[in-house]
Amino acid sequence: MGTEAKKFKHVSYLWDEAKAAELAGDEVALLIYRSNLLGADLRLTNYGGGNTSCKVTAKDPLTGEDTEVMWVKGSGGDLGTLKKSGLAALYVDKLRSLTKVYRGVEYEDEMVELFNHCIYDLKSKAPSIDTPLHAFLPFKHIDHLHPDAAIAIAAAKDGEAITKELFGGTIGWVPWQRPGFELGLMLKRCVEENPGIRGIMLGSHGLFTWGDTAYESYMNTLEVIEKCAAYIEQNIGKKRPVFGGVKMEPLSKEKRLKQAAALAPVLRGFCSSHVKMIGHFTDDERVLEYINSNDLERLAPLGTSCPDHFLRTKISPLVLNLAPDENLDDVAVVKEKLQPLFEDYRQMYKEYYETCKHPDSPAMRDPNPVIILYPGVGMFAFAKDKQTARVAAEFYINAINVMRGAEAISEYTSLPRQEAFNIEYWLLEEAKLQRMPKPKPLSGRVALITGSGGGIGKSIAKKFAQEGACVIISDIHQERMKATVEEFTKQYGKDAVTSVTLNVTDATSIDAALEDAILAFGGVDIVVNNAGISISKSIAEHSIEEWDRLYDILVKGQFMVSKATVAVMRKQNIGGDIINIVSKNSVVAGPNNAGYGSAKAAQAHLSRLLAAELGDDKIRVNSVNPDAVIVDSNIWAGGWAEGRAKAYGITVEELPAFYAKRTLMKEVILPEDIANACFVFVSGLLNKSTGNVLNVDGGVAQAFLR
Known part of the structure; x- marks a missing residue:
């Protein structure tokens, strides 16, 4: 640990001299570097909070003359992940000249539109309401943060007196004022009336600190916040127990x-x-x-x-x-x-x-x-x-x-x-x-998809995540599920996905999975019963153990997951959707299919029974009947492909073309086709539909229900 880092106990010193040296001479790059360091320590500022700036000399593209430009964090964004595209660049002289047209605090909101007339880089981010707070201060580098330790002083009844005593008058005080043009002028007056101060405490709000260079500003910020935090630590529990002492002990x-x-x-x-x-x-x-x-x-x-x-x-x-x-x-x-x-x-x-x-x-x-x-x-x-x-x-x-x-x-x-x-x-x-984007169709909804580590289940989860849902990847295969979660997290962010190990035949596993899902997202709105296996054998070759396994996973599993999730949906009392991935085989009688086909038929009728039962709860129950989804499908492993090829007298390699040729549309069915069908049911367009079956098979006349 370097000498500078040792100075701090309550904040993190993250400055890397070698990294900063690579950016030397580029004040905007150093601003971004400093901002990222400040945003990386949540003791300094919260997510999306605070803003930073620097003032540089640049060529005016209209006159070719040198002019002062301020680069400042624009509207929205987060310091920890700030990039140049998140900065606004404005003419300092134009910003300060706005005082000539300022009509007073009652009209300060009208100044925001005028910021646009001060923009230097037309490709930069829209200026935020905090822009004048930085513009009216004379310093090259400025940090405005919301550290808990500083706000604790700023929100204290004696905050102004404590600030003066703690910092010996080197930190100014500005009483509460809503962010905007007026607060910018108040900061300006505070600096003019207190020459030589190193920062300003904003009553109930936060902290302003600064420096002549990016590093000086960074160090000043850390030192001020460190002192605030140390002062608070020294006084914790002295006057009285923290929060008045313990009233009750928490549960385990x-x-x-x-x-x-x-x-x-x-x-x-x-x-x-x-x-x-x-x-x-x-x-x-x-x-x-x-x-x-x-x-x-x-x-x-x-x-x-x-x-x-x-x-x-x-x-x-x-x-x-x-x-x-x-x-x-x-x-x-x-x-x-x-x-x-x-x-x-x-x-x-x-x-x-x-x-x-x-x-x-x-x-x-x-x-x-x-x-x-x-x-x-x-x-x-x-x-x-x-x-x-x-x-x-x-x-x-x-x-x-x-x-x-x-x-x-x-x-x-x-x-x-x-x-x-x-x-x-x-x-x-x-x-x-x-101005925020319109919510996606599944925004605010939580979807649990069984068997979603790969194949059809993964495609359904991906479609739902794309449409705004929080998705719960569940599977019995750990490695498959882990890879899917990593992919989803990278694509949709950590807040859109979680995973649970789920054995649909085990009540304890189901309950544990639901607990994890609820703790992650608060509940469940959509359940897709997709987990399954397939066994294709003649009745003579079909064992009782295989029969039981098919019915346990397909029928009992659908029943048990539905039962558990219906209890959660009833607690919420905001309706919900159950979608069961069944099969063309639930209605079409084919050779070597007694176990699988009859189990799928049981799934289909269970779907109808639950639709009839759950209508009063506004829980819709619908089914999707796929056929011959070969790409990335788990059911084609374990001998099913060989069994179906044998039944039709063809080779395994000939199966995709065989299935496509026998459909009315001559189409190969893909996992995303099933995902699209599921989305149709939950998109909001079919909120008054339940007990339905949607065939996704390219058109198999034998599978027509009516």
């Missing part, structure tokens, strides 16, 4: 996960009353310390202070009134207990909106909670997709850290409700939401 890890998995689908159902939500669960030690404390009841309703936090976590969390070891088996009783809590929360949110709204405020958004705290167990987060839910949970942990620190050194204060509303329903925030 195993019991926490059991309770979370049992409750998550119920919570997801309540939170999905407007839009289907994806869940995230954590029992992080910092969460447990907070939710099991005496101060939870006082602190939780206050909400968060930093805008970055409450924009993602909502104004305040919902705290459950269930005992940690509550019996969750009787779902009706649990829902009866929770219903009033959710109604009260929605009413609170409605009153918050009605009390704080302006004449031009956007319509009230979803009034359901994002963060749900279960004392003794952990924290749930629900949002439109997994990444948003996970990030919301991470931000609430940041808020917990802030409350912990502020309470240790003073008293935690949150933003006044009106100020919070002005951020949450800011017209500029609304415009950003409106």
Whole structure:
């Protein structure tokens, strides 16, 4: 460890002199390098939060003369993964000249459009609302971050006095002001009135630090945050126990996960009353310390202070009134207990909106909670997709850290409700939401596909992931499943996929797989019973063991997985889909097929029976009948291909052409054809259809159902 790295205990020193030397002379490249280092340490800033900048001299393309240009993180994006394409480049003199047309804080939003008239690089990212915060400061390199340790001081009741005493006047203080043009001017005045300061603390918000070079700015940032964190650590527990001491002990890890998995689908159902939500669960030690404390009841309703936090976590969390070891088996009783809590929360949110709204405020958004705290167990987060839910949970942990620190050194204060509303329903925030891409058809939905390590199941999972679903890859073959998950993670991101080992003939395996799936995403909406085997033998050659194996995997497996997942869907009470991958062989009688064909027929009728039974639950049950899907299909292993070739008096090599020729359309059937058929059922276009069978066989007249 280098000398510089040893200076820091609470932050990570990541600067690589050799790497920086390669970038010497390119200030923008060094800005990106510094930003990536800052974003890599979540103690410095949260995902998507904060922004950085540098000012350089460049040639004006219109005059050929030297001019000062500011490169600053643009709208959206994340410091940890920032690239040049994520930066906005603007003329500094033009930005500063906007003061001539600024009409005051009541009109500051109109300045945002004027930023576009100051753009230097027309290919750069759109400027963010924080652009003037950097423009009006005279420094070459600037970091604006939201470190928990600094916000703890910024959100403390005595934050200004603590900042002055801790830093001996070398860190300025600017009271809370919504980000924008006015805050930029306030920062400018603070520097002018306090010459020589090394940074500015923003009340309830975050930190500004700077330097003449990228390295000086980086070091200044680390040193200031290190000092804040050390000060908080020195005071933790001195005045009083952390969060007022322990009120209850958490359940054991195993019991926490059991309770979370049992409750998550119920919570997801309540939170999905407007839009289907994806869940995230954590029992992080910092969460447990907070939710099991005496101060939870006082602190939780206050909400968060930093805008970055409450924009993602909502104004305040919902705290459950269930005992940690509550019996969750009787779902009706649990829902009866929770219903009033959710109604009260929605009413609170409605009153918050009605009390704080302006004449031009956007319509009230979803009034359901994002963060749900279960004392003794952990924290749930629900949002439109997994990444948003996970990030919301991470931000609430940041808020917990802030409350912990502020309470240790003073008293935690949150933003006044009106100020919070002005951020949450800011017209500029609304415009950003409106610019977001339209949700994909399966956004907010969770799909479990059995036997999806390869073949048809993998293609179905891939199609669903492409259409926005969170997918659960499940298979009994570990290596096959591992390779598929790696491929999916690379293609769709870690938040879109998880995997579970699943033996469809084993109730314990099914229950464990569902628990893992629920803990990953909060529940299940779509189940595709695809796992299967095939055995093609004459009745004389067919063994009883083979018969039992076919019926166990195909029929019993479909029954057991459906039974378990229907229980989850009923907990959610938001409907769902079961799709059974059956076969042309369920209706067509062919030679050497007594076991497989009859098992497929049983699958088909079980599908009809469940469709008739589950209609009141809005759970649709439909089937897809493939035929001769040879490419990458597992069922063609183990002698099936040889058996079918023998039955038809041809060679294995002749099978694909044979099957294609016998269809009305003369088509080879591929795994993606089956995936497309499954998507048709769950896409939203057939929400009033159940008990149907969709043939995907190129046209086999014998398999026509009507």
